[in-house]
Amino acid sequence: MLNFNIQPVKKELAAEINHKIDFKTKPAGALGDLEQIALKVSMIQETLSPELTKPHLVVFAADHGIAQSGVSKYPQEVTYQMVLNFVQGGAAINVFSRQHGISLKVVDAGVKGDFNGMPAVIDQKIAHGTENFAEQPAMTLEQAELALLKGAELVAQIAESGCNVIGFGEMGIANTSSAAVIMHKVMGIPLDGCVGRGTGLSDEQLDGKIKILQHAVEKYTVSSPMEVLRTFGGFEIAQMTGAMLKAAEMKMIILIDGFIATSALLIAQALVHEVRDYCLFCHQSDESGHRLMLDYLNAQPILKLNMRLGEGTGAALAYPIIQSAVNFLNEMASFESAGVSNSTP
Ligand SMILES: Cc1cc2ncn([C@H]3O[C@H](COP(=O)(O)O)[C@@H](O)[C@H]3O)c2cc1C
Numbered sequence: 001m002l003n004f005n006i007q008p009v010k011k012e013l014a015a016e017i018n019h020k021i022d023f024k025t026k027p028a029g030a031l032g033d034l035e036q037i038a039l040k041v042s043m044i045q046e047t048l049s050p051e052l053t054k055p056h057l058v059v060f061a062a063d064h065g066i067a068q069s070g071v072s073k074y075p076q077e078v079t080y081q082m083v084l085n086f087v088q089g090g091a092a093i094n095v096f097s098r099q100h101g102i103s104l105k106v107v108d109a110g111v112k113g114d115f116n117g118m119p120a121v122i123d124q125k126i127a128h129g130t131e132n133f134a135e136q137p138a139m140t141l142e143q144a145e146l147a148l149l150k151g152a153e154l155v156a157q158i159a160e161s162g163c164n165v166i167g168f169g170e171m172g173i174a175n176t177s178s179a180a181v182i183m184h185k186v187m188g189i190p191l192d193g194c195v196g197r198g199t200g201l202s203d204e205q206l207d208g209k210i211k212i213l214q215h216a217v218e219k220y221t222v223s224s225p226m227e228v229l230r231t232f233g234g235f236e237i238a239q240m241t242g243a244m245l246k247a248a249e250m251k252m253i254i255l256i257d258g259f260i261a262t263s264a265l266l267i268a269q270a271l272v273h274e275v276r277d278y279c280l281f282c283h284q285s286d287e288s289g290h291r292l293m294l295d296y297l298n299a300q301p302i303l304k305l306n307m308r309l310g311e312g313t314g315a316a317l318a319y320p321i322i323q324s325a326v327n328f329l330n331e332m333a334s335f336e337s338a339g340v341s342n343s344t345p
C-alpha cells in the first residue's frame with residue numbers, strides 16, 4: 001500500500017495572519033469569507049504573503065460497469081464522447097478553465113474506448129471500465145492501488161512544473177452511483193439519503209436507482225476505505241483519491257468540486273485524515289447528498305450556483321475568488337502603513 005506523508009497544517013502562524021487581515025483598511029471581518037480563504041491559503045503555504053502559481057485542473061475520465069444496470073439517464077458512450085469534447089475544447093470545463101487561466105489536463109483513467117495515442121489524452125488507463133458492482137467488486141485491490149499511484153504520480157509531475165494550486169474533475173457515466181455508495185459506507189448513513197438524480201433522473205427512475213444500489217450494497221460486507229473504494233469505486237474516483245493525497249503531501253492547495261470529487265475526498269480522508277487541511281470547497285452541488293457530505297467534512301462551500309455537472313466546473317468558477325482573497329492580503333493597504341486610524345482590532 002502506498003504511503004502518503006501528509007503534515008497537518010500548522011496553526012502557529014494563524015494569529016499573525018489574522019493580525020495582517022484585521023489591519024487591512026476595512027472594518028474588521030468586512031471581507032467575510034474571503035478572509036477565511038486568505039487565512040487558509042496562508043496557513044497551507046506557511047507565509048503571510050501567499051502566491052498562487054500555475055493553477056491546474058485535472059479531469060479524470062472512466063467508465064462504470066454499474067451503468068449497465070440502468071442507473072444513469074445517459075448511455076455509457078457519452079464518457080468517451082465527452083473526453084473527445086474535452087480535448088477539442090468544447091466542454092463547460094474548457095470554457096471556464098480558459099476564462100480563468102487554468103491549465104486543463106485530461107486523463108483516461110479507464111474509459112471503455114481507446115484514444116489511440118491522442119497526445120492530448122494522458123493515458124493512465126487501468127482497464128476498459130470497471131466491473132458492475134451489482135454483480136462483483138468494481139475492481140481488484142491491485143487495480144485500486146495502481147489507480148492511487150497513477151493519480152499521485154501525475155500530481156507530482158504537475159507540481160514539478162511549478163503548480164501550487166490544483167483542482168480535480170471527473171467524467172464517467174454512472175459515477176454518481178459509485179459516489180453515493182462510497183458516501184453511504186464512509187459516513188454510515190442510510191443509502192437513500194446519499195443517492196440523487198445524477199444527470200437528471202425522474203422520481204420513478206430515482207426510486208429504481210436506489211433499489212438497484214441497495215440490492216448491490218447488501219451483497220458485500222466491506223468497511224476499510226480501500227475495500228470500499230475497490231468494491232464500489234471507479235478508476236477516475238480512485239485516481240482522484242491518489243491525486244488529492246499527493247497534492248496534500250506536497251502542500252498544494254486542493255480545489256474540491258462537486259459530489260463525485262467529494263466522494264474521492266471521503267476515501268482520501270479516511271486513509272489520511274490530514275488531507276482535509278489542504279482543501280478549499282469550491283461549490284455545493286445540487287446533487288442531493290452533497291450538502292450532507294459537506295456537513296460531514298465541516299466544510300463551507302465558496303459558491304452555491306445550483307450546478308450539478310462535475311468535470312471540475314465548481315473548482316474553476318471559484319478560482320478567481322480565491323485569487324481575490326490572496327490579492328487583498330498581498331495588495332491592500334493596512335491601517336499601520338496607510339496612516340489611517342483604526343479603533344477595532
Ligand atoms: C453530456 C454530459 C456531460 C457531463 N459532464 C459531466 N457529467 C456528469 O454526469 C455523470 C454522472 O451522472 P450519472 O451518475 O447520472 O451518470 C458524470 O459523468 C459526471 O461527471 C456529464 C454528463 C453528461 C450526460
Ligand SMILES: O=C(O)c1cccnc1
Nearest residue numbers: 258259260285308309310
Ligand atoms: O456534483 C457533481 O459532481 C455531479 C452531480 C451530478 C452529475 N454529475 C456530477
